[in-house]
Amino acid sequence: MSLTLFQFKPMFGLPNASPFCMKLETYLRLAGLDYNVVHLRNRPRSSTGKAPYVEIDGELMADSGLIIAHLERSHGHPVDGKLTLAQRAEALAFQRLMEEHLYWVAVYMRWADPDTRPQWRPYMQELLGVPVFLAPFVARVAQRQVIKTLRAHGIGRHAPEVIWQMGIADVQALAHWLGGRAWAFDDQPTSLDACIAAFIGNIVRTPWNNPLTAATLKHTSLVAHFERVMARCFPELAA
Ligand SMILES: N[C@@H](CCC(=O)N[C@@H](CS)C(=O)NCC(=O)O)C(=O)O
Structure with missing residues (x-):
């Protein structure tokens, strides 16, 4: 799978000054998934106009929660799988x-x-x-x-x-x-x-x-x- 994460650049010594971007990148690291990062210079070009968004095998997807749900489903629930x-x-x-x-x-x-x-x-x-x-x-x-x-x-x-x-x-x-x-x-x-x-x-x-x-x-x-x-x-x- 090729995964590119489009997000704002890091700030304040945090991975991201957007909590949604930081949440998603933290999830990617918890899940041990490989990804590339592109730092946004203009308004996000996602379907929602918001960041973060990702390109997974050529397909764009927006919304940190929807992206995490998709990645959980397609990788055997590596992070949240044990939750009741x-x-x-x-x-x-x-x-x-x-x-x-x-x-x-x-x-x-x-x-x-x-x-x-x-x-x-x-x-x-x-x-x-x-x-x-x-x-x-x-x-x-x-x-x-x-x-x-x-x-x-x-x-x-x-x-x-x-x-x-x-x-x-x-x-x-x-x-x-x-x-x-x-x-x-x-x-x-x-x-x-x-x-x-x-x-x-x-x-x-x-x-x-x-x-x-x-x-x-x-x-x-x-x-x-x-x-x-x-x-x-x-x-x-x-x-
Ligand atoms: N529900 C979205 C919210 C994303 C969101 O609100 N992102 C903000 C940054 S924290 C944004 O891109 N704002 C740009 C804008 O509203 O134009 C998610 O989970 O990804």
Whole structure:
């Protein structure tokens, strides 16, 4: 099988500043699948217009969750195969908590928080690959678009302190559920561990202060879990 992963370039000492890209790449490493990486310079050319996406034997496929499900099916369930139906249900519920709710608080943290917006600008410029003289203009347009999306989602209609509390509650639920366990289930990491590490890593490795990062750093078991996944899957980047 030939597999090419199209994703953003690494940032913040993380494999990826997109939790979805980091989740998928972590899964590929847990599964021991060979892949090439192409770093995106323009908007993703996937059917959804989002990253990550992959080309598998000439076929394009988008969405980290659908890609993982496809790879699990076609390779004999190398990562999640031992999970019971009840564990799969728990994994799906937490995946949705992170991807459909916590994600939007993280988007707010990175793109829209009026207190720290200027600090994100140089990273955004690097990520979007725009020339310096265009950066302020592109930053304004991109931020306006993100703020519109957050309002359309609904979360962006709340006051900042409410948005932070919503994200902090998600992280707290994850921390309480994981407790002191090394992995989400049993004695081996699964795709849920990839997802947790991708979201927690993207929150704790944010290089500026904000209430979500500060609260997450207090959950030392979650931070240790992220570092465990990094040491196992990305030793070249692990602290
Ligand atoms: N459900 C998708 C979500 C992917 C996603 O939202 N990717 C973001 C980066 S974190 C993206 O490509 N955004 C570009 C855009 O919305 O234009 C997945 O699991 O892959």
